[in-house]
Amino acid sequence: MASMTQESQGSKKIFHYAPGSLLSVADLSVADVSAILTVTTRLEQMPHAQRVALLAGRRIALLFYESSTRTRTSFELAAKSLGATTTLVSDKSSSIEKGESLKDTGLTLRALGAECVILRHPSSGAPFVLARETGLPVLNAGDGMHEHPSQALLDARTMLMRLPGRNAAKANAKSLDGVTVVITGDILHSRVARSNALLLPQLGAKVLLCGPEQLLPETALGLGSGVEIVRDFDAALRRSQVAMMLRIQKERLAGLELDLADYIARYQLNGERLAAQAPDALVMHPGPMIRGLEIAGDVADGPNSAIELQVSNGLSVRSALLLRALNAGGFESVTV
Amino acid sequence: MSGILILNGRVIDPANGLDEARDLLLCDGKIAAIEKPGSLKNAEVAETIDASGLVVAPGLVDVHVHLREPGQTYKETIATGTAAAAAGGFTTVVAMPNTIPVNDSVAGLEWMLAPERGSVVKLFAMPAATMGSMGATLTDFAALHKAGAVGFTDDGKPILEDAIMREALVAAARLGVPVSQHAEDTHLTGGCSMNYGTVAFRLGLRGMTVEAESRIVERDIRLLQEIENSEGLRPHLHVQHVSTGRALDAIREAKAQGLHVTCEAAPHHFTLTDEAIGDYDTNAKMNPPLRAEVDRQAVLAGLADGTVDCIATDHAPHAAHEKEQEFERAPNGITGLETALGLALRVLHRGQGLSLSKILALMSAAPAGIVSLSGRGSLSVGSFADIVIFDPAASWSFAAKQSRSKSKNTPFDGAPMLGRVHATISEGRIVFRQ
Ligand SMILES: [Zn+2]
Numbered sequence: 001m002a003s004m005t006q007e008s009q010g011s012k013k014i015f016h017y018a019p020g021s022l023l024s025v026a027d028l029s030v031a032d033v034s035a036i037l038t039v040t041t042r043l044e045q046m047p048h049a050q051r052v053a054l055l056a057g058r059r060i061a062l063l064f065y066e067s068s069t070r071t072r073t074s075f076e077l078a079a080k081s082l083g084a085t086t087t088l089v090s091d092k093s094s095s096i097e098k099g100e101s102l103k104d105t106g107l108t109l110r111a112l113g114a115e116c117v118i119l120r121h122p123s124s125g126a127p128f129v130l131a132r133e134t135g136l137p138v139l140n141a142g143d144g145m146h147e148h149p150s151q152a153l154l155d156a157r158t159m160l161m162r163l164p165g166r167n168a169a170k171a172n173a174k175s176l177d178g179v180t181v182v183i184t185g186d187i188l189h190s191r192v193a194r195s196n197a198l199l200l201p202q203l204g205a206k207v208l209l210c211g212p213e214q215l216l217p218e219t220a221l222g223l224g225s226g227v228e229i230v231r232d233f234d235a236a237l238r239r240s241q242v243a244m245m246l247r248i249q250k251e252r253l254a255g256l257e258l259d260l261a262d263y264i265a266r267y268q269l270n271g272e273r274l275a276a277q278a279p280d281a282l283v284m285h286p287g288p289m290i291r292g293l294e295i296a297g298d299v300a301d302g303p304n305s306a307i308e309l310q311v312s313n314g315l316s317v318r319s320a321l322l323l324r325a326l327n328a329g330g331f332e333s334v335t336v
Numbered sequence: 337m338s339g340i341l342i343l344n345g346r347v348i349d350p351a352n353g354l355d356e357a358r359d360l361l362l363c364d365g366k367i368a369a370i371e372k373p374g375s376l377k378n379a380e381v382a383e384t385i386d387a388s389g390l391v392v393a394p395g396l397v398d399v400h401v402h403l404r405e406p407g408q409t410y411k412e413t414i415a416t417g418t419a420a421a422a423a424g425g426f427t428t429v430v431a432m433p434n435t436i437p438v439n440d441s442v443a444g445l446e447w448m449l450a451p452e453r454g455s456v457v458k459l460f461a462m463p464a465a466t467m468g469s470m471g472a473t474l475t476d477f478a479a480l481h482k483a484g485a486v487g488f489t490d491d492g493k494p495i496l497e498d499a500i501m502r503e504a505l506v507a508a509a510r511l512g513v514p515v516s517q518h519a520e521d522t523h524l525t526g527g528c529s530m531n532y533g534t535v536a537f538r539l540g541l542r543g544m545t546v547e548a549e550s551r552i553v554e555r556d557i558r559l560l561q562e563i564e565n566s567e568g569l570r571p572h573l574h575v576q577h578v579s580t581g582r583a584l585d586a587i588r589e590a591k592a593q594g595l596h597v598t599c600e601a602a603p604h605h606f607t608l609t610d611e612a613i614g615d616y617d618t619n620a621k622m623n624p625p626l627r628a629e630v631d632r633q634a635v636l637a638g639l640a641d642g643t644v645d646c647i648a649t650d651h652a653p654h655a656a657h658e659k660e661q662e663f664e665r666a667p668n669g670i671t672g673l674e675t676a677l678g679l680a681l682r683v684l685h686r687g688q689g690l691s692l693s694k695i696l697a698l699m700s701a702a703p704a705g706i707v708s709l710s711g712r713g714s715l716s717v718g719s720f721a722d723i724v725i726f727d728p729a730a731s732w733s734f735a736a737k738q739s740r741s742k743s744k745n746t747p748f749d750g751a752p753m754l755g756r757v758h759a760t761i762s763e764g765r766i767v768f769r770q
Contacts, residue, residue, distance in 0.1 A: 125662060223538060
């Protein structure tokens with residue numbers, strides 16, 4: 001059977017993207033993840049004056065076809081904290097010429113001296129196009145329904161910091177051994193869910209996906225063997241040390257055989273449910289969250305919540321990713 | 337002195353059940369003689385081809401190609417597309433109507449088929465079934481048929497409305513030609529860019545379900561039954577590029593009931609699965625999309641058991657800048673004329689054990705029969721001298737940049753092929769030589 005499939009394939013062309021690109025967490029080996037975490041920790045301990053010299057004079061473009069205050073600000077502040085010059089090209093500005101192709105926009109940015117592009121795009125796979133066509137290192141800041149790899153890295157770091165007995169400064173295939181993470185909500189449309197479901201099992205975690213059929217089709221099992229579907233949130237929660245909640249967009253529920261009240265009753269993470277099923281679980285949310293819908297306000301602000309830590313980890317991890325993209329700040333010497 | 341003598345070849349002519357050493361004499365664009373080796377050696381000809389170790393077969397027939405002319409000659413022209421056909425061993429191709437403008441008039445059809453277009457091989461066309469392929473008003477079937485139409489199709493789009501499809505089947509049945517259907521229930525495929533399944537989930541792309549294909553096939557079969565019962569006609573439905581086991585099951589059952597249904601399968605569907613999309617390779621984007629392994633196996637089974645009547649390439653050239661886009665934005669389609677035989681021999685002959693004769697039937701006699709081409713698709717004496725000569729044992733790799741097509745959009749760049757075309761002869765003229 002295996003040889004049959006081999007036989008059936010066309011040519012398999014392996015495209016070599018610029019080193020330092022991060023298009024999917026599938027691109028990362030555990031050693032890569034470890035190197036990123038090591039540099040992240042080193043950066044946090046570094047004096048400001050030293051840190052701001054790391055990318056002094058380097059040029060980074062933020063190409064945002066989709067607005068995202070949170071991710072854009074995080075990347076932008078990360079770049080500035082390292083002394084880099086940033087340019088924001090967004091769908092709101094006139095810089096994205098109407099009708100110009102992603103390839104041509106990328107070539108223009110390259111010609112203007114951009115050394116790395118951070119791309120947010122409504123179309124799944126767009127970062128691959130940009131990376132192929134420009135040869136530049138590209139950081140995927142969210143593409144369509146596909147992935148958000150920097151989010152998964154910051155989530156992993158958050159878990160390693162908050163769960164007992166873990167080391168957030170490096171990683172191996174057992175870093176999250178014994179940890180079960182339940183990701184609940186609109187898995188189908190969530191790039192955060194995909195990136196986490198691919199990354200966390202690499203570090204030894206078990207991932208439970210939870211949600212109604214319409215937001216979580218059985219095809220999600222194709223993400224890999226570390227992933228399981230559990231429809232009953234209470235049952236999933238009981239098995240978990242981490243509860244990652246996803247934002248629910250009301251318009252996605254409309255048209256499904258699912259009303260808001262029913263969704264809340266079955267899938268909301270509230271104080272009562274948390275206390276009953278997993279009183280010690282770490283609560284996470286990639287934001288922006290809708291308090292009172294997928295998550296109750298008191299849980300978001302409660303002692304189990306790591307939501308603010310996720311945000312600050314975002315800044316540090318993205319700083320490390322920028323150093324990696326530009327082959328600086330220790331990544332020259334870290335063999336990955 | 338004219339004519340060509342082809343000596344010492346292994347002549348495979350599925351239409352006549354022949355697979356033996358024969359010499360072949362071509363005169364005045366027709367097959368003049370086919371005899372035991374040595375019997376024709378004294379014939380006076382302009383050219384002799386030594387086909388020792390090679391297969392000599394009817395030129396291949398493709399009932400489904402897009403030649404992009406008029407309107408999109410930056411992708412392909414009739415001249416370049418048919419040159420690619422010749423290089424692939426095809427001597428007859430049927431052009432689809434989704435040109436700009438859509439081929440929906442006698443003037444348009446005549447323009448397309450005119451010698452000035454420079455077709456290298458024999459060109460036929462299926463004009464649109466509805467005006468502008470908009471699915472609302474039938475084209476003038478009778479006039480178009482008189483002008484050479486070999487069938488009708490809105491390919492690229494399905495004929496969605498039951499009433500219009502029924503009308504089209506009735507009108508085509510009166511003329512004895514097929515309605516060729518692109519089976520896709522577009523109500524179910526909005527925003528979809530690949531096959532529905534685990535790969536689509538991982539890539540975050542919306543997927544077309546197998547039901548989107550089978551629902552239209554099942555609907556069309558119901559219409560056939562209904563027309564046979566009520567009108568006393570025997571309409572012919574040809575289902576294009578079948579890609580799912582579900583649709584094949586429906587077709588298999590309809591055939592068992594005696595309905596006149598035929599279908600084609602494309603080489604990419606029996607060779608690749610949706611895994612070939614890899615990291616959003618738009619050269620693996622087509623419609624119907626590459627499916628899961630279970631459907632690829634169903635297509636292989638359909639080819640083996642006769643449910644699939646013929647192989648058709650759906651040759652669909654697109655310019656590089658169109659494919660160098662976000663996956664969801666890039667157009668559907670791949671080139672296919674130069675890789676069809678090499679893939680069929682590799683996957684179906686070597687991989688699945690189908691005989692050369694069976695594969696050649698799927699690529700010559702059967703497609704010629706579906707569109708009722710007389711004097712083509714066989715090596716009978718008196719037929720057109722449409723011939724392909726190929727080395728069935730040659731292993732080679734396809735290089736897209738060497739393609740005769742104007743476009744290079746293929747997932748098979750660098751892919752292994754089995755069987756190499758040495759020469760293609762169209763109506764007695766050598767139109768390709770390795
Ligand atoms: Zn089609």
